[in-house]
Each structure stands twice: as structure tokens, then as C-alpha cells.
Amino acid sequence: xxxxxxxxxxxxxxxxxxxxxxxxxxxxxxxxxxxxxxxxxxxxxxxxxxxxxxxxxxxxxxxxxxxx
Amino acid sequence: xxxxxxxxxxxxxxxxxxxxxxxxxxxxxxxxxxxxxxxxxxxxxxxxxxxxxxxxxxxxxxxxxxxxxxxxxxxxxx
Amino acid sequence: xxxxxxxxxxxxxxxxxxxxxxxxxxxxxxxxxxxxxxxxxxxxxxxxxxxxxxxxxxxxxxxxxxxxxxxxxxxxxxxxxxxxxxxxxxxxxxxxxxxxxxxxxxxxxxxxxxxxxxxxxxxxxxxxxxxxxxxxxxxxxxxxxxxxxxxxxxxxxxxxxxxxxxxxxxxxxxxxxxxxxxxxxxxxxxxxxxxxxxxxxxxxxxxxxxxxxxxxxxxxxxxxxxxxxxxxxxxxxxxxxxxxxxxxxxxxxxxxxxxxxx
Numbered sequence: 001x002x003x004x005x006x007x008x009x010x011x012x013x014x015x016x017x018x019x020x021x022x023x024x025x026x027x028x029x030x031x032x033x034x035x036x037x038x039x040x041x042x043x044x045x046x047x048x049x050x051x052x053x054x055x056x057x058x059x060x061x062x063x064x065x066x067x068x
Numbered sequence: 069x070x071x072x073x074x075x076x077x078x079x080x081x082x083x084x085x086x087x088x089x090x091x092x093x094x095x096x097x098x099x100x101x102x103x104x105x106x107x108x109x110x111x112x113x114x115x116x117x118x119x120x121x122x123x124x125x126x127x128x129x130x131x132x133x134x135x136x137x138x139x140x141x142x143x144x145x146x
Numbered sequence: 147x148x149x150x151x152x153x154x155x156x157x158x159x160x161x162x163x164x165x166x167x168x169x170x171x172x173x174x175x176x177x178x179x180x181x182x183x184x185x186x187x188x189x190x191x192x193x194x195x196x197x198x199x200x201x202x203x204x205x206x207x208x209x210x211x212x213x214x215x216x217x218x219x220x221x222x223x224x225x226x227x228x229x230x231x232x233x234x235x236x237x238x239x240x241x242x243x244x245x246x247x248x249x250x251x252x253x254x255x256x257x258x259x260x261x262x263x264x265x266x267x268x269x270x271x272x273x274x275x276x277x278x279x280x281x282x283x284x285x286x287x288x289x290x291x292x293x294x295x296x297x298x299x300x301x302x303x304x305x306x307x308x309x310x311x312x313x314x315x316x317x318x319x320x321x322x323x324x325x326x327x328x329x330x331x332x333x334x335x336x337x338x339x340x341x342x343x344x345x346x347x348x349x350x351x352x353x354x355x356x357x358x359x360x361x362x363x364x365x366x367x368x369x370x371x372x373x374x375x376x377x378x379x380x381x382x383x384x385x386x387x388x389x390x391x392x393x394x395x396x397x398x399x400x401x402x403x404x405x406x407x408x
Contacts, residue, residue, distance in 0.1 A: 013398050017322075018130050020330060024321035026141050034145065050141060054134050056314035058127075063304060063315075065126040 018061050025057025026050060085143040092139035099132035160355045163347035168268055168340070186266045190252040198248075223247050223393065231397040232404065239400055242283065246276065247393040250335070254385035257343055258378050265385070268339040270332070277332035280396045288403030297403075331395060338388045342381045349374035 033049020107125035174180040201216025228236035257265030353370030
């Protein structure tokens with residue numbers, strides 16, 4: 001009756017997990033960059049924060065799903 | 069913008085950023101569709117290739133998704 | 147940002163439906179809790195209870211049609227969402243998953259049932275509360291299973307990467323687990339129901355408005371109604387899908403919290 005392992009392949013999990021990682025990468029690092037911009041009256045922290053967040057989110061996705 | 073004299077044209081306010089985001093989302097949408105179409109095709113033809121194809125498909129999906137989310141965020145912050 | 151509706155008077159011309167149409171006034175004067183969404187939530191609880199009590203009252207080996215319907219919903223949730231996703235400990239979570247699925251499904255379907263026609267989940271408070279339940283349950287399950295420190299360590303530190311990378315990765319993991327997951331869970335359900343209801347309003351009210359125009363516009367209005375009816379069936383699909391996705395993601399999060407290592 002009961003199996004020991006979840007039988008479903010990881011596709012539907014991975015789809016939403018990747019989406020969540022990308023979104024939180026942009027929100028966290030982009031948010032930090034935006035805050036620095038507001039604080040220091042500059043304009044480039046937001047963009048670099050977004051790029052950094054996107055880069056680290058892609059790195060995390062590669063760590064989780066890319067390397068085998 | 070208020071109504072004009074005839075009252076025919078209703079006022080439309082808002083930001084063109086969201087129209088831009090709508091346009092920018094077309095590309096990643098098509099890309100995601102192509103990626104998963106190719107992935108499903110490959111797995112259907114050769115089921116044992118799944119473990120090889122899966123990381124590639126997910127990384128491709130993540131890259132396409134990155135562009136869509138960039139558009140979303142920039143539509144709000146710019 | 148989009149404030150066109152605020153200044154449009156309700157006197158003449160076509161008033162496009164907007165977010166204000168979701169703000170239904172209370173039907174008892176002065177009692178702000180007596181609104182249609184609240185009434186619909188109680189109605190959904192009553193309907194679900196009556197249906198499943200009737201379906202399971204005379205359980206027989208050869209099921210009646212009602213019993214068959216009730217049992218197929220239950221076995222769908224138990225097998226496809228519970229056992230397939232969570233694994234061998236699934237039986238503990240089936241009551242919650244089943245409640246969640248039927249509750250969201252019935253409340254979504256209120257959006258296309260004639261004479262009711264208001265999806266309860268298009269008021270954002272309800273998805274917030276449901277997502278909060280899921281949030282607390284999956285963290286509670288993970289902490290109970292592994293202990294607080296080990297659970298947090300597992301979330302924050304992915305094994306096998308160079309040390310400096312943790313500066314980049316750890317905030318992302320924390321934000322994903324504690325911010326993005328409940329946020330996307332509630333907003334996905336809310337946005338789908340909100341947009342779907344707005345879409346139906348646009349076509350039905352637009353068709354009605356065209357009907358009052360000149361003869362040329364009258365000829366166009368059947369098309370608007372036809373698209374409205376077609377979209378109603380489309381909405382039926384979306385509503386079932388959203389109830390399924392909400393429950394599936396809840397099961398996936400619980401399964402992730404139960405798993406010993408990633």
C-alpha cells in the first residue's frame with residue numbers, strides 16, 4: 001500500500017523551485033541595491049544588485065539541478 | 069488626462085512600462101515553450117536520456133525565465 | 147498607477163470593470179463582516195459538508211453514484227497528491243490536503259456558478275490565510291522531524307560549494323523558504339481568480355453595453371457574449387487547475403520538509 005519513496009519525478013517541483021529562486025534572487029539583491037541607492041543617492045547599485053541577484057540565482061539553480 | 073470635450077475618449081492613465089513588459093515577456097514565453105517541447109520530444113524518443121537532458125532543460129528554462137523576470141522587475145523600478 | 151477608474155463618473159458611456167467591482171458593500175447596514183465573500187465561505191463549508199456526509203453515509207461495497215463521486219475526489223487527493231508526492235508518511239497530511247483542495251475548488255467554482263458568480267479567492271485575504279496555514283504546517287513538520295537547528299542548517303547551507311559562495315546563496319535560500327514560497331502561493335491563486343473574474347466582467351458587461359448602442363453595435367454584441375461564455379468554460383478549467391496546484395505545492399513543500407537531505 002505505502003511506498004517508501006515519492007514516486008513522482010522531480011519536474012513539477014523543479015519548475016516552481018527555479019521560479020522561486022530567480023524571484024528571490026532579484027528581490028533580495030535588487031532590494032539591497034535599491035536601498036543603497038536611496039541611502040547614498042547613487043544610481044548604479046540597483047542595476048548591479050539585480051545582476052548579482054540574477055547571477056547568484058542562476059548559480060544556485062546550477063548547483064541544485066545542473067551538476068550531476 | 070481628463071475627458072475631452074465630447075466625452076468620447078475616456079481618460080487613460082498608467083505607465084507604458086507595463087506594455088513594455090508585456091512585449092518583453094513574449095520572447096521568454098516562446099523560449100520556454102521551445103525548451104520544454106524539445107525536452108519532452110527527446111525524453112519521448114529516448115527515455116533513458118532523461119537524466120542527461122533534465123539539467124540542460126532546467127538550466128535553459130532558468131536562463132529564459134531570468135529575462136522575463138528582469139523585464140518584470142525593471143517595469144516596476146524604472 | 148492605473149487610476150483611470152477613479153475619475154470616471156458612473157453617469158454615461160461604458161464604465162470598464164475595475165478593482166472596485168470586487169469591493170462588495172455589506173448587505174446588513176453597518177456590519178462590515180456581512181459581505182458576500184464571507185457568506186460564500188460559510189456556504190462552501192456547508193455545501194462540502196453536506197456533499198461528503200451524504201456520500202459517505204451509506205457506504206456500500208457497490209457504491210451509489212454519489213458515493214462514487216465522493217470517493218473519487220478523495221482517492222484523487224490521497225493517491226495523486228498524497229502518496230505520489232509525500233511518500234510513506236502521507237496519511238498524516240491527507241486530511242489537510244483534502245480540506246484544502248475541496249475548499250479552494252468549491253470557492254473557485256463559485257465564480258462561474260450562475261446567480262453566485264463571485265470567486266471568493268479573488269479577495270486576497272482568503273489566499274493569504276490559506277498560504278499562512280501551509281507555511282506554518284510545512285515549517286512545523288520540518289522542525290519536528292529534524293530539530294530546529296538542523297532544519298535551518300539544511301535550508302541555509304547547501305553542501306559542496308566553496309565558502310565565499312554562501313554569502314550569495316544563503317540569503318536566497320532563506321528568502322525562498324520564508325518569503326517567496328508563501329507569497330507566490332497566495333498571489334498565484336488570488337491573481338488567477340481576480341483576473342478571471344475581471345475578464346468575464348469585461349465581456350459580459352461590454353456585451354450588455356453594446357446591446358444598448360446603435361444597430362451596428364447591437365450586431366456585434368452576440369460575439370462579446372459568445373466569447374464571455376467560452377471564457378466561462380476556460381475559467382472552469384483554470385479554477386480546477388489552481389485548486390490542484392495550490393494543493394500540489396503544499397504537498398511538495400511538506401515532502402521537502404520531511405526529506406532528510408536534498
